Structures are given as C-alpha cells and as structure tokens.
Amino acid sequence: MTQVRVLISGRVQGVGYRWWTEDEAAQRGLDGWVRNRIDGRVEAVFAGEPALVEDMVRACNRGPRAARVTSVETLAHDGVVEPGFCSLPTA
Numbered sequence: 001m002t003q004v005r006v007l008i009s010g011r012v013q014g015v016g017y018r019w020w021t022e023d024e025a026a027q028r029g030l031d032g033w034v035r036n037r038i039d040g041r042v043e044a045v046f047a048g049e050p051a052l053v054e055d056m057v058r059a060c061n062r063g064p065r066a067a068r069v070t071s072v073e074t075l076a077h078d079g080v081v082e083p084g085f086c087s088l089p090t091a
Contacts, residue, residue: 007041008041009040009041015067022085024059030085034088038091044060
C-alpha cells in the first residue's frame, strides 16, 4: 500500500473537482479523502496499490472538464487512512 497527499492548484474550486475526485478514486478502489482549502487549492489523500495511486495523481493533473489545473504537488503521507473515500469540510 502507498499513501500520498496532493495539493492541487488552479481553477479547482466551484467546478466539481471534489465530486470528480471522489468518483475517480472510488473507481480505482482507493481509500482517502478530498477537501477544498481556504487558500483556493484542493487537498486529497490517496491510499492503495502503488500503480493505482500513481494513476490517480496523474488524473488530478486533468481534473473535471471545467477545471484548469496549474500544479499538483505530491507529498508523502503516513497518517491513518480510513477505508473508503469521502469528501471532508473545507479547511
């Protein structure tokens, strides 16, 4: 199992990015969460098989059709990740 935390910048709020992320992560069978950040970015944690996590991070560079992603920062994550994938409140 691999875990990563990603910070996605650009036009990523108000375009369905969180819902898109939930759907994409669920299709890959990943655990984790996604949330909007007060600074305008979207933050997510993905946990699962390394190839699937890597594929999800690549997909984050596209996002939903209305998004305009300018960067995806990938960081190591070693926290506890609950089973399933969910959307969290803005932080």
